[in-house]
Amino acid sequence: MPENLLEVNNLKTYFFTRSGVVKAVDDVSFTMRPGEALGVVGESGSGKSVTALSIIRLVASPPGKIVGGEILFNGENILEKNNDEMTELRGSKISMVFQDPMTSLNPVFTIGYQIAETVKRHRKGISNDQAWQRAVEMLDLVRIPDARRRAKNYPHEFSGGMRQRVMIAIALACNPQLLIADEPTTALDVTIQAQILELMKGLAKEFGTALMLITHDLGVVAGTCEHVIVMYAGHIVESAPVRQIFQTPAHPYTIGLLQSIPRLDEKRGTRLTPIPGQPPDLSREIIGCPYAPRCPRVQPRCRQERPELKPVGRGEQLAACFYPS
């Protein structure tokens, strides 16, 4: 048994569009241990969702294509698997919860059916009744009240938060080893967000499932994850245990992100500091550090050479910056 559950090495996922090749994920490497909770943070278009979709091999193709690297799941390269092997893996070993629960469930099937369908797909020889039982059990686990009755309802009879619980139930129904949650709380009310995160974290722990939580919200990561990856323009710019990200951020982009979120312990009236400028156009060749045009500490070297991800001398912390703080 390999030590790492997931090992992504030099992953490159490009989109071949009319206006050029968009390097959505460019040379990304990271690892996840079994049961670990990993946060992937970055703004829209940073490549975090595409990284997730690459792992489950659901990048829309065309125009998307994984052009390089390897993704080792339990030591086996997912990119070498054929379609049948991939469908075996999806929903059973690797599951995914998506951003918008309002549209992620099929409107014409009952909730119970949609959960049972996954169970039936992956557990050979299970009867319809047993699959339905499992569906009710899962609804119970995600704390849907009156699960037995509610299983017979359709998605439109549930609220957004409830539907996201259902999505989590579908994702966890077959005890996966890895749960990828792509902005699972972005579309929900703030009050519901905390509940959903709590639920997901708790269940992942209970099931021994590793959790990859993709978000643009560092606050979400703080309470949920053990390790954080910060992505920018298709690259990982910083990777560190969650405490170090908040206490001693090394990359200027991470620092910028932290300064742009409000904090309770700050003096009232303190202004938030936004990051100036826009992320780069990924369909153009980027020379040097992709963050250089927006970086407050930019040096001539940053515009000529791309910094590699390397240790910054504080344990497991890595940063892709020539001049880390």
Next chain:
Amino acid sequence: MIQFLIKRLIGLVFVVIGVTFITFIMGYFAPGDPIRTMLGEHFSPQLYAQLRHAYGLDLPWYEQYWNFLVHLAHFDFGYSFKTQGRPVWDILKDGVPVSMELALWALVIYLLIGVPVGIISALKANTWVDTLNMGIMLVLYAMPIFVFCVLVQVLIVFIDQETGANWPVANWGTPWHYTWTDIQFKLAPVLVFGLAGAAYFARITRTSMLEVMRQDYIRTARAKGLPERLVIYRHALRNALIPLITVTGVTLGFTITGAFLIENIFNIPGIGTITVSSVLDRDYPVIQATAVLLAIGVVLGNLLADIAYTLVDPRIKLE
């Protein structure tokens, strides 16, 4: 549900009144005189006045219309002007089964050819398969139906001459009978009608399917590990067919009145042919009756579509 049906049937009465009113007024004010048409060039004024009175045409228009409605309430469409004294229903009753037969077989072709072609095109979107399919469908859809009919007839004649086959170019067999001769008569018009409509169905199916395949729940279905076959036929198709129900319902409604052009060109004794000749003859009672049939057909077709919706889409409840 029962309440919904009752409401709809009451609505139907008003639709029929509206439709008959409009057709009546248009007929009343249109130039031309049915009695003169009936009598020809030479007639005595006395006979003319007698006939006008016999058909109630000497009454003011509102009384004529009222009489028509009263008769209609008793399912009596009155008497034809043209075939002096023959009840309208007597003329129509032979046409209805013929028109329905033609249209229902055409509908079968819409669904059996149009829908699968649309699905294949959507799944192979923007490949040569899609382009070829949609190219053929566009030609079928865009070609005027009378051109299509005549082309087919010319083709049949050509084949008959070349091979000595005696395939008929026009006419219809016995309604709802399928001996070899019947099939020979019916095949060409059904195919023409069916393919023209199938083209329309294919385009709608393709659009709808493409739309559904982009939905988040399709990605969810894939993320569950379902094989592509189930993703398409279980998760996508059922959603994609919802818009088709409307179109099918309306099409069903028009089946009763038949296809005006196809029936005329192929000399099929359906309601379409009867309608066209009654318009040419200014045979108002027959025109009125076909308009009523069409109105009833469209309303019932839509009603069926609404009921079908509730079976397919759980979000829709009838009230």
